[in-house]
Amino acid sequence: MRVSPGLSSFAAEPARAGDSLRPLMDFARDKVGGAGAAAATEVRLMATAGLRLQEERVREAILSSCRDVLRASGFRFEDSWAEVIPGSDEGIYAWIAANYALGTLGGNPHKTIGIIELGGASAQLTFVSDEVLPPELSRNFTFGETTYTLYSNSFLNFGQNAAQESFREILRSKDSSKNGTLVDPCAPKGYSRIKEVISRSNSLSKSKLENQFADSGDGDFTGCRSSSLMLLKKGNEECRYQRCQLGPTFVPELRGHFLATENFYFTSMFFGLKQSSSLSDFVLAGEQLCSKDMSTLRQKYPNQSDDDFSRYCFSSAYIVALLHDSLGVPLDDKRIEYSNQVGDTQVEWALGAFISNIKDTILESPGTGRSARKSRSLLAVLLGVFLLGGALWLARWRKPKTKIIYDLEKGRYIITRVS
Incomplete structure (x- = not known):
C-alpha cells in the first residue's frame, strides 16, 4: 500500500505528518489480524531523501509527530525505530x-x-x-x-527533480534583471514557465514572494x-x-x-x-x-x-x-x-530493508545446500516512507516453526509454515 503525499510535504506543518500514517496503520492492523496481533508486531518507519533534504529542526518535528502516532497505534514501537536512514x-x-x-x-x-x-x-x-x-x-x-x-x-x-531545480537556479543566478526571461536549453521550444521565488522566514509557516522568473524553452x-x-x-x-x-x-x-x-x-x-x-x-x-x-x-x-x-x-x-x-x-x-x-517482483528498497532485518532469524546459509531449517517465529512490519509516498511491507508467521525452501525454477527463497 502506498499513500501520498510524502512526509517531506509537511515541512511547513510538521504536526500534521503523523496523521498521514493512519491509513497505513489501519491497513497493517487488518493484515496482521487485528489489535491483538498488532501488539506483538513491530512497526518501523524509515524516511529517505525527502527528509534528508530538510533542515534538522524540520526533520525532527516531522519525526516527532510520526512517533506520537506510532506509539499510540497498538503496534510494538520504540522511538528509535522511526529514523531518517542514510542514502547508502x-x-x-x-x-x-x-x-x-x-x-x-x-x-x-x-x-x-x-x-x-x-x-x-x-x-x-x-x-x-x-x-x-x-x-x-x-x-x-x-x-x-x-x-x-x-x-x-x-x-x-x-536526483532528477533536485538536479533540474538546481540547473534552473543556476540560470536564474546568471540573470541580472528582476522578473527576467531565462532561456532554458533543457525545455522544448515554446515552453514557458513562471517561477515564483519564495523566501522563508525563521517560522516554519511564514513565507513571502521575493521574485518571479519566466523560463523559456530553447530545445537544445x-x-x-x-x-x-x-x-x-x-x-x-x-x-x-x-x-x-x-x-x-x-x-x-x-x-x-x-x-x-x-x-x-x-x-x-x-x-x-x-x-x-x-x-x-x-x-x-x-x-x-x-x-x-x-x-x-x-x-x-x-x-x-x-x-x-x-x-x-x-x-x-x-x-x-x-x-x-x-x-x-x-x-x-x-x-x-x-x-x-x-520478473514479478517490484524492486523497492523497503523490501530489501525487510530482508536485511529478518535474514539472521529465518535463513540458513545458502552455501550448505540451501536446505530448510526451523526458526523462531517472527512478527514484523516494515514501514518505508518514500519521497512521493509510503510503502508498507508486511510479513507474519503465526506458527512457532517455519521453513525456508529455495525454489530453483523461480530462483528465490520461499518461506512456508511448518504444520
Whole structure:
C-alpha cells in the first residue's frame, strides 16, 4: 500500500505528518489480524531523501509527530525505530531487493547485479567492486555464508527533480534583471514557465514572494547535456581521492550488469524504449523531443502536460551526462536494464530493508545446500516512507516453526509454515 503525499510535504506543518500514517496503520492492523496481533508486531518507519533534504529542526518535528502516532497505534514501537536512514543504506536495501528477486543473493558475488537509482532528490549507486574502496564508501553485507563487499553511495541533490531545480537556479543566478526571461536549453521550444521565488522566514509557516522568473524553452539537447555535466562535476576541485567522477566523490569502475530504476525507468517508458536500450537510444529520443515545438508535442502526446515535456527533455540529457559522460558507460553498451522490477517482483528498497532485518532469524546459509531449517517465529512490519509516498511491507508467521525452501525454477527463497 502506498499513500501520498510524502512526509517531506509537511515541512511547513510538521504536526500534521503523523496523521498521514493512519491509513497505513489501519491497513497493517487488518493484515496482521487485528489489535491483538498488532501488539506483538513491530512497526518501523524509515524516511529517505525527502527528509534528508530538510533542515534538522524540520526533520525532527516531522519525526516527532510520526512517533506520537506510532506509539499510540497498538503496534510494538520504540522511538528509535522511526529514523531518517542514510542514502547508502537505501542503496544497499535496493541492491538486496534486486538480487533477492534474481535469486543471486547468497551466491557468487560476481554474478550479482548492481543497482543505480535516480530518485527525485537523490541518486544511489550500489554494486560489488573488486577495487580497493575508501572505508567510508565500502560496506560489507553477509547473507548466509557469503559476504559481499559493496560500493554504496548516495548523491544527495543529484536526483532528477533536485538536479533540474538546481540547473534552473543556476540560470536564474546568471540573470541580472528582476522578473527576467531565462532561456532554458533543457525545455522544448515554446515552453514557458513562471517561477515564483519564495523566501522563508525563521517560522516554519511564514513565507513571502521575493521574485518571479519566466523560463523559456530553447530545445537544445546538446547544450542541456553539457550543462548537466557541469552540474555533475560541481565540487570536483574538492576531490580528495585518486579520481572523482561525480562532484567530489570517488566512484569505482562499473563492472557487471546493472538495473537502473525509478526515473531511469520512467524516462525510458515515456520514450517507449526497451529495457535493454543503449544510451545512444536516449540521445536520439532526447534530441527528437527537445527539438520539437510545444504545439507538435501537445498534439502527439495529448495526455502529457507541458511540464512533462520539459522534465523528459532534461531527464534524457541528464541520464546521458550521468551514465556516459560521468561514469563512463559506452553509448552502445547494453548491460544496463531500465526497469523497476525483476520478473514479478517490484524492486523497492523497503523490501530489501525487510530482508536485511529478518535474514539472521529465518535463513540458513545458502552455501550448505540451501536446505530448510526451523526458526523462531517472527512478527514484523516494515514501514518505508518514500519521497512521493509510503510503502508498507508486511510479513507474519503465526506458527512457532517455519521453513525456508529455495525454489530453483523461480530462483528465490520461499518461506512456508511448518504444520
